[in-house]
Amino acid sequence: MPWSLFWFIFCLLCGFKANAIEWGDPNGFHGTGYPFPTTMWDRPTGGDYPLDYVIPPLMDVANIAIALLAGLLLWWLFRLTCRLFQRLKR
Secondary structure, eight states, X not given: OOHHHHHHHHHHXXXXXXXXXXXXXXXXXXXXXXXXXXXXXXOOTTXXXXXXXXXXXXXXXXXXXXXXXXXXXXXXXXXXXXXXXHHHHO
């Protein structure tokens, strides 16, 4: 398997995992998803039920796309660094 395909699959899995990252205080404002939230809740003081906030559609896809773009940038920087070291060895 070529390394670029391995890297693509790895970044794709990281994007799916980013949708499950929990943040915030469970007794207050909290949710899941990073860097874009996929769910958000707020438990007001004295309230019995948490408030659920509406999230724009396709935020799950946005997190995966950000992970793929970050992975592409890292792959490009890695390849550029390798080429520069090869030129320096000559």
